[in-house]
Amino acid sequence: MKTVSTYSPARIILLFIALVLCIGWTNAWEEMMEDPDAVTCVKADFIQEKHLKLLSRPLISKGVFFFQSPGSLRWEYQTPVRSVLLMHKGKVERYIEGSRGVVRDSGVKLQAMQVVLQEISQFLSGNFQDNPNFKAEVISDFKVSLVPEDPAMEKIIQRIELFLSETPGVIDEVKIFESRDSYTRLIFENTRLNETIEERIFQEM
Amino acid sequence: MNRIALPILMAVFLVSCSGPPKIRPLIGQFPSQFAKTYPLVFPEGDRRFVHAIEADLYGGEKxxxxxVTHIDSEKNKIxxxxxxxxxLVLFDAESDGEIRxxxxxxxxxSENFAGGLMGDVRLMFFRPEGDQVESGLTEAGSWIRRFRNREETTDIVIHQDGSRTIRQYHRNRLRRSIHAGSDQGPGGAKFPETLTLNAYIRSGYSLHLKLVEAEPAPATR
Known part of the structure; x- marks a missing residue:
């Protein structure tokens, strides 16, 4: 039996999102390091394909996300289940549309959130190489691979592949491999950089 | 114990104390509506389902x-x-009598969680083990079939509106109930769009399942 107990589900969920966001909104880390403030806001649509050996075709989810430095985030699924994760000014909330309307997800513990927020901030500042959890490797001009350093994390996520766009600051795709039978593919579309985002986007469902 | 947990515990206790209902004999054969609905309660063959699951847990947590569930009724596999x-995959297990x-x-x-989950899936999608010992009508006029396997009694009730309820009793105490709506799932699937499971145990819980996708058996694809 393969069990993983070091990471709570809440922490894993946030790490998962953090990894998606470690897209490093530039196609060169050095460029980001030289000018870390170049990208301050990001908006994009995304399609999430969940590939499982069990399913003949991937399970499709669609959504949008907004990010504004230093640490405001809205990660919203619109189908098949509406769910919104909000992070703003150190406060983290998650809302899900259930059978009896919108409810706050009590499964996401604030304590775990605080730890993960630090990791997310590190990722979003483009600081891949200093992250103790993942070893980053540039495969080509447009492909980066992240491999967990922590054996406990490796049992949850084997590796992540980031596919960067030719347009600086834009990512095309992220693949997160969990096991030989399961991986998640995120495809980003309509990415807009440095457009003004209203504060309420990070505060309201 | 918090203010939410106490009423839940009391409700669980009261409901679980009620034994299987009396069955009124049905004169003649079961109506055709029952015959049409009954085979749909437990899907035959190789099926795959994707559900959005909302869990109400003990203590008020959600x-x-x-x-994602793959069932094969012929091979008795889940x-x-x-x-x-x-x-992100949190749990992945298989069962064909033994759980892996x-x-x-x-x-x-935990092994307990795996066993409980497989038991819930089996109750939702598989015909009850044991023999049919009674059939007829409930007091409310719904059609009912009762199966017994040692200390376990399972009632399958089909209501006039096409919805159905499965109740599982252990030593005549209600342990699980499943209510399946009469609505059809997405894409013309012949499976209920909604399923609600209530577990009347000490740390009781409810699961609300909404069908997202139902894949047909490979042979008919």
């Missing part, structure tokens, strides 16, 4: 997950995957 809405856990993230990593 959790949301996606569930493969169940629970994942977050973000797609392929992957489990705490707190889903």
């Amino acid at each position: 959790a949301f997950m996606m569930g 493969h169940s995957i629970l994942m977050t809405i973000e797609g 856990i392929n992957r489990a993230v705490a707190p889903f990593d």
